Amino acid sequence: MKRKIIYTLALLAVIATSCRKESKLNPESVNAVSFEFSFTTPDRVKAQVLGMYSGLKASDFYGGRYIVYNEVRADNYINLTTNAVTAYQVWNFTTSNNAQEVTGLWGAAYSVINRCNLFIDGMAAGGAATVGPALAANYVAEAKLVRAISYYSLLQLYARPYYDGNGNKPGVPLRLKGNSVAGNYDLARSTVGEVYTQILKDLSEAETALPLNYATAYDNTIRGHRNTAIAFKTRVYLSMQRYADVITEANKIVSAAAPFTATSGVANALQANVANVFKTPYTTTESILSSPMNATTDVVGGQNALGSYFFSVREFKLNDAGIIADAGWKTTDARRTLIGTATISGVSSKLMGKFATPSPYIDYVPIIRYAEVLLSLGEAITRSTNTVDARAISLLNAVRQRSDATTTFTAADFLTSQSLADAFLKERNIELLGEGLRSPDLLRLGLDLPAKGTVSSVPSTDRRYIFPISQTELLYNKLMTDN
Numbered sequence: 318m319k320r321k322i323i324y325t326l327a328l329l330a331v332i333a334t335s336c337r338k339e340s341k342l343n344p345e346s347v348n349a350v351s352f353e354f355s356f357t358t359p360d361r362v363k364a365q366v367l368g369m370y371s372g373l374k375a376s377d378f379y380g381g382r383y384i385v386y387n388e389v390r391a392d393n394y395i396n397l398t399t400n401a402v403t404a405y406q407v408w409n410f411t412t413s414n415n416a417q418e419v420t421g422l423w424g425a426a427y428s429v430i431n432r433c434n435l436f437i438d439g440m441a442a443g444g445a446a447t448v449g450p451a452l453a454a455n456y457v458a459e460a461k462l463v464r465a466i467s468y469y470s471l472l473q474l475y476a477r478p479y480y481d482g483n484g485n486k487p488g489v490p491l492r493l494k495g496n497s498v499a500g501n502y503d504l505a506r507s508t509v510g511e512v513y514t515q516i517l518k519d520l521s522e523a524e525t526a527l528p529l530n531y532a533t534a535y536d537n538t539i540r541g542h543r544n545t546a547i548a549f550k551t552r553v554y555l556s557m558q559r560y561a562d563v564i565t566e567a568n569k570i571v572s573a574a575a576p577f578t579a580t581s582g583v584a585n586a587l588q589a590n591v592a593n594v595f596k597t598p599y600t601t602t603e604s605i606l607s608s609p610m611n612a613t614t615d616v617v618g619g620q621n622a623l624g625s626y627f628f629s630v631r632e633f634k635l636n637d638a639g640i641i642a643d644a645g646w647k648t649t650d651a652r653r654t655l656i657g658t659a660t661i662s663g664v665s666s667k668l669m670g671k672f673a674t675p676s677p678y679i680d681y682v683p684i685i686r687y688a689e690v691l692l693s694l695g696e697a698i699t700r701s702t703n704t705v706d707a708r709a710i711s712l713l714n715a716v717r718q719r720s721d722a723t724t725t726f727t728a729a730d731f732l733t734s735q736s737l738a739d740a741f742l743k744e745r746n747i748e749l750l751g752e753g754l755r756s757p758d759l760l761r762l763g764l765d766l767p768a769k770g771t772v773s774s775v776p777s778t779d780r781r782y783i784f785p786i787s788q789t790e791l792l793y794n795k796l797m798t799d800n
Contacts, residue, residue, distance in 0.1 A: 356444035374608035376621030384753030435495030484510025
């Protein structure tokens with residue numbers, strides 16, 4: 318019997334997806350038609366490009382669960398349903414190799430990677446001639462961007478953080494060629510450092526070939542442009558604690574002084590009101606890359622959508638002892654308006670309301686936005702210089718004062734550079750609440766996963782600090798090892 322690894326199984330899901338009504342971000346898949354046919358016209362080539370983004374926003378990936386898992390593993394949520402189908406085991410650190418959370422996300426990520434690989438292969442085999450060299454370079458750059466995001470996301474859950482051994486711990490299998498049929502896919506894990514090296518290679522190559530901007534705000538939000546690759550490099554370098562590199566990259570798209578904006582490419586900048594990022598039309602200059610949703614064709618199901626988990630169905634409420642309890646986060650802060658209140662089992666409870674549109678859950682999902690870049694830059698300046706730096710404080714104030722004009726941080730507020738670094742971590746916790754950054758922020762610094770409710774803290778040395786490897790992978794890849 319031919320052995321079919323998770324990537325081949327994932328292709329079946331992609332084929333099934335192609336049977337749905339087509340939309341701009343649900344085009345016909347490269348796996349649903351003959352490989353060569355998919356690259357014979359410009360429209361078909363573009364359809365494959367948009368299909369990669371469609372895969373990125375799958376329900377088990379950035380459409381919902383990847384963000385949910387990275388939120389509920391940390392300290393800001395209390396589980397309400399004890400439903401094993403909706404991340405209860407992630408919340409209480411009892412996931413096993415065959416848990417749906419573990420196998421589903423692994424399969425979704427590698428399905429996207431395979432789409433990207435197939436597309437890159439197809440462009441080299443003739444697709445580039447169909448669209449011409451300039452457009453081909455742009456399209457391949459988009460594939461490399463999406464592939465880099467996917468590999469980075471796998472590392473955040475299935476591998477030890479970079480700081481642990483300077484990247485020498487086992488990472489994930491690094492697959493760079495497309496698989497369209499069943500076969501022998503035995504492949505050992507590359508090290509964390511090797512996977513990060515490939516991620517940065519993809520992002521740097523994408524940066525040079527992606528367009529500076531598109532013709533519409535919609536495309537500037539839902540497709541990668543030059544600033545997208547740069548912004549994501551700041552996230553990657555921050556995860557590696559390569560702070561000088563964070564600064565180098567961020568300075569490409571952040572002006573030297575306030576008001577901080579991107580001075581070339583897409584005019585990325587903070588919105589005057591943070592709430593604008595999370596409501597229609599969702600295509601603000603702060604939204605560097607988002608996954609769009611559409612009520613008729615691009616919708617994530619109820620047990621996957623962020624709005625279901627955090628707001629309408631209420632799988633999780635905000636932890637009363639989490640960041641919402643911080644006295645420094647003032648009640649007049651505009652970001653408090655993104656927190657809802659509901660009576661649950663007779664108790665007044667707080668809900669994360671950034672994704673509050675009810676079913677069919679059409680709120681766009683932010684993958685990276687400009688506020689994160691500003692905070693990453695400020696934190697990197699602080700940690701690399703070990704000083705209470707004036708520009709770093711200005712960056713912190715830019716994000717805080719956008720929502721809380723009554724607070725102004727000064728050098729006198731920080732006795733040491735560490736206290737300023739801690740302030741950046743707290744600001745990220747407030748600003749990016751519900752966007753899937755909290756657990757990666759803790760792991761990149763080697764901090765314990767804090768206790769919440771009835772769940773004890775998980776030390777950074779504990780095996781539960783990261784996910785186990787997917788049972789499907791272990792079953793069909795003889796060279797794979799578990800965490």
